[in-house]
Amino acid sequence: MxxxxxxxxxxxxxxxxxxxxxxxxxxxxxxxxxxxxxxxxxxxxxxxxxxxxxxxxxxxPKNGKLRLHFDLNATDRDQDAELERLLAAGARPADIGQTGQESWYVLADPEGNEFCLLRTRVS
CATH class of the missing domain: 3.10.180.10 (2,3-Dihydroxybiphenyl 1,2-Dioxygenase, domain 1)
Known part of the structure; x- marks a missing residue:
């Protein structure tokens, strides 16, 4: 097992x-x-x-980028609508060196812990 x-x-x-x-x-x-x-x-x-x-x-203190982070997928709306909801909840954009061509958004929670909002909606 x-x-x-x-x-x-x-x-x-x-x-x-x-x-x-x-x-x-x-x-x-x-x-x-x-x-x-x-x-x-x-x-x-x-x-x-x-x-x-x-x-x-x-x-x-948090030092640098997290070595493990959460990847999130919206369940009931598209990625852009979910991005707006997360920002309103207190998330903020984070820069970890992305190019701007990614299909996901990198965000941080109120303490700066990075997480990603992916494009695909899941049920």
């Missing part, structure tokens, strides 16, 4: 702020809190196909 990714841990300075942002972006809800850490995930809870996200308080 193989392993499965069940949760992703993102160190951050303000777990509450990032929980609000990522819950809005992903349609997640707060699943639990322990000390300053917040776990968010799909409304049906943990254990499903989608991993949860644990936002773990850390005072360590």
């Amino acid at each position: 193989a392993c499965r990714i069940t949760e992703l841990v993102l160190d951050c300075r303000e777990p509450e702020r990032l929980a609000r942002f990522w819950c809005e972006v992903l349609g997640f809800v707060v699943l639990g809190r322990e000390d300053d850490d917040i776990e968010i995930g799909p409304p049906e809870g943990s254990g499903g196909l989608q991993p949860t996200l644990l936002l773990s308080r850390s005072e360590d």
Whole structure:
């Protein structure tokens, strides 16, 4: 039997702020809190196909581009409409050296963690 990714841990300075942002972006809800850490995930809870996200308080500064990032696909609108929604939620454009010819957008969450918005819509 193989392993499965069940949760992703993102160190951050303000777990509450990032929980609000990522819950809005992903349609997640707060699943639990322990000390300053917040776990968010799909409304049906943990254990499903989608991993949860644990936002773990850390005072360590973010140095450079993340070595692992999220790729997102819109589920109910086209890429441009989803880009507008993400920007309104607090995302901002990020420059990691892209050429401008990419079919995706590189964005950053409120703490500067990069993620990409891909073109394809998924169900």
